[in-house]
Amino acid sequence: MNPSSRRAVLAADLSLFLVAVVWGAGFPFCAHLLEVLSPLWMVALRLSLSALFLLVLFRRRVREADREAWRGSLALGALMTGVFVLLALGLAASSPGKQAFISGTYVVQVPFLLWLLYRRRPSLFAFGGALVVSLGLGIMAFTPGMRFVAGDLYNAVLALGCACQVLAIGWLARRIDPLTLTTLHLSFAALFLTALALLLEPLPSLALGAVAWGELLFVSLGGTVVAFLVQCTAQRFTPESHAAVIMSLESPFGYLIAVWLGLDPWSPRAVLGGLLILGGVLLTESETFLRREAEAA
Numbered sequence: 001m002n003p004s005s006r007r008a009v010l011a012a013d014l015s016l017f018l019v020a021v022v023w024g025a026g027f028p029f030c031a032h033l034l035e036v037l038s039p040l041w042m043v044a045l046r047l048s049l050s051a052l053f054l055l056v057l058f059r060r061r062v063r064e065a066d067r068e069a070w071r072g073s074l075a076l077g078a079l080m081t082g083v084f085v086l087l088a089l090g091l092a093a094s095s096p097g098k099q100a101f102i103s104g105t106y107v108v109q110v111p112f113l114l115w116l117l118y119r120r121r122p123s124l125f126a127f128g129g130a131l132v133v134s135l136g137l138g139i140m141a142f143t144p145g146m147r148f149v150a151g152d153l154y155n156a157v158l159a160l161g162c163a164c165q166v167l168a169i170g171w172l173a174r175r176i177d178p179l180t181l182t183t184l185h186l187s188f189a190a191l192f193l194t195a196l197a198l199l200l201e202p203l204p205s206l207a208l209g210a211v212a213w214g215e216l217l218f219v220s221l222g223g224t225v226v227a228f229l230v231q232c233t234a235q236r237f238t239p240e241s242h243a244a245v246i247m248s249l250e251s252p253f254g255y256l257i258a259v260w261l262g263l264d265p266w267s268p269r270a271v272l273g274g275l276l277i278l279g280g281v282l283l284t285e286s287e288t289f290l291r292r293e294a295e296a297a
Contacts, residue, residue: 005237008237008238009237009238009239009242011234011237012233012234012235012236012237012238012242013234013238013242013246013285015230015233015234016230016231016234016235016238016242016243016246016247017246017249018230019227019230019231019234019247019250020246020247020248020249020250020253021249021250021253022222022223022226022227023223023227023247023250023253023254024249024250024251024252024253024254024255024256024257025218025222025223025253025254025257026218026219026222026223026254027250027254027257027258028254028257028258028261029215029216029218029219029223030042030215030219032211032212032215033212033215033216033219036208036209036212037204037208037212038197038201038202038204039087039088039201040084040085040088040193040196040197040200040201041197041201041204043084043087043088043193044190044193044194044196044197045204045216045220046216046219046220046223046224047186047189047190047193047220047224048190048194049216049217049220049221050186050190050220050221050224050225050228051183051186051187051189051190051191053220053221053225054182054183054186054187054225055183055187057183058179058180058183061177061179061180061183062180062183062184065180065184068175068176069176069177069180069181069184070184072172072175072176072181072185073172073176073180073181073184073185073187073188074184074185074188075168076165076168076169076172076181076185076188077184077185077186077187077188077189077191077192078188078189078192079161079164079165079168080165080185080186080189081188081189081192081193081196082161083158083161083162083165084189084193085193085196086154086155086157086158086161087103087158089154090102090103090152090154090155090158093152093154102152102155102156102158102159103155103158103159103162104133104134104137104138104159104248104251105134105137105159106159106160106161106162106163106166106244107130107133107134107137107244107245107248107280108130108131108133108134109159109160109163110130110163110166110167110240110241110243110244111126111127111130111241113163113164113167114167114240114241117167122239122241125283125284125286126239126241126242126245126284128280128283128284129241129245129280129281129283129284130241130244130245130280130284131280132276132277132279132280132283133245133248133276133277133280133281134280135276135280136252136272136273136274136275136276136277136278136279136280137248137251137273137277138273139269139270139272139273139276140251140252140255140269140270140273140274140277163244166235166240166243166244166247167240169181169231169232169235169243170235170239170240170243172232173232173233173235173236174235174236178229178232178233178236179229179232181232182225182228182229182232186224186225186228231243231247241284242284242285245280245281245284246281246284246285248277248280248281249277249278249281251274251277252270252273252274252277252278255270255274256274
């Protein structure tokens with residue numbers, strides 16, 4: 001790994017760290033929005049606002065997109081739609097804690113899928129970091145008396161979908177302009193989710209109030225537009241296993257922000273889980289620094 005590559009990986013990983021912060025900040029807003037909007041309409045409106053903004057901002061890139069960009073974005077948009085639908089089904093059939101724990105196992109699945117698909121064995125740092133992060137997620141999400149039911153199967157499939165999404169973005173972002181990829185795949189997902197919402201849920205009232213509209217704008221522009229632009233750009237330079245581990249920080253950040261806002265109580269167990277997740281991230285990142293020292297020796 002030459003110095004410029006190391007700098008690119010570190011810069012990309014730092015960008016994904018900021019994405020995790022933004023996604024964590026969006027948790028309380030999404031929870032409140034679900035009190036005034038049904039699940040599918042919440043994500044449909046969120047992505048529709050995001051797509052509208054991106055199509056206006058990058059309309060020239062969309063017009064110049066080639067067939068590969070359209071095909072890849074269509075596939076990624078369909079995958080993202082499935083992830084959002086599974087998210088809603090999992091919440092309805094399970095609980096937020098169990099969903100966070102089960103779906104969070106995508107962090108471990110990413111290195112194994114990389115090995116299976118590309119015959120590219122991730123390093124021990126990547127495996128170790130993913131396992132420590134999964135342990136932290138389990139500790140954060142565990143509640144006394146937790147039992148797993150048939151509906152948790154949705155969350156298991158959701159975990160696989162999240163892992164596939166990280167791999168797909170990593171593969172496509174190295175072949176398609178990230179601004180074009182972000183604009184098109186979010187637009188396709190918005191279209192698919194709006195169609196599903198029209199079929200499965202009643203029309204929502206748009207008289208949401210100033211606070212709810214502000215929250216919707218935040219998760220649309222910050223948690224979707226900015227976050228996916230950064231993710232699609234960053235994953236051109238950093239390994240998929242790094243991306244999965246770093247973005248898992250959204251859980252502890254979401255918890256800390258919820259505690260700060262008075263929405264969740266302070267929990268030593270959650271703090272321990274969050275510290276383990278941070279430790280898994282540091283273990284994964286240490287690979288870059290240790291390689292630099294070895295090459296310099």
